[in-house]
Amino acid sequence: MEKQPLVLSVVAAGNTSWPRYRICDGFNRYWAGTHWSEPGDEETGLLYANSNEACHEVQRLLMLEYMDRPCRTFEAPVTIRLFSNEKITRGQLIDWLVRASKLLMDPKAGNGPLADGALGLCVIDWNKIREVRRQGEEGDDGGG
Template sequence: MSKEIPMITLIKKGSKAFPRYVLAKADEFKNAVFWNGTTWSDESEAILFDDVNKALWTHHDLLMETLSDRPCHQYVVPVYVEIYGDKPKLNDLRAWLEKAVRIVVESPKHGTGPNETFGVVLLDAERTQSV
């Protein structure tokens, strides 16, 4: 377990009408550095994401790189979605879930995981099915 786990932050930029996002973390001197698509650099070189989902998947990929040498234990936590009205097409529901649902983990308040572990919560909207 050699790699230190970075606390990567999604920062909202732009305006309400045209939101944009950058990814940042602190370097070894606690200075902010920003993801430019290849490495961490100053803010002027940061990738400016126009799609929050793309930014979040990039965040996830960067985080997973630092966790790759650790054992992984997966759990399934049922979450039920109730849709009232006409039944939507499954692909439309999946697309909506991918865009609309955000799962918040209050790491500053409760830690990154039980017993010094690091928990990653992932919504797999593609596996959504009717019950």
């Protein structure tokens, strides 16, 4: 039988006043930290305090699955247009972006551009953010 690609999802757990997240695979098994649960055994799955923590673990698990393959790197710009009457520092912007933004990949689309054998991991490094100024515009000096 041909090995199926590992497809993982971050699923909501807990409730609105105590939101938590779990990692689930395509066979409805949940990640327990060292092994996968039996299918449907959600309670065995680790609870993550926020979706970012769960997403980082998903990337780690996928990297373990694909790390023996060659890797190519691509970059695509992400633009943030910030409107404010108040001065906002680069640090304040990064803090807000880390809390507010999520880059989600639809697990139904697979792990990469090929049906199997490819993994595409998307990462936003907000610490590399820089302000783009057009002629005549004022902006933050990039500090703090």
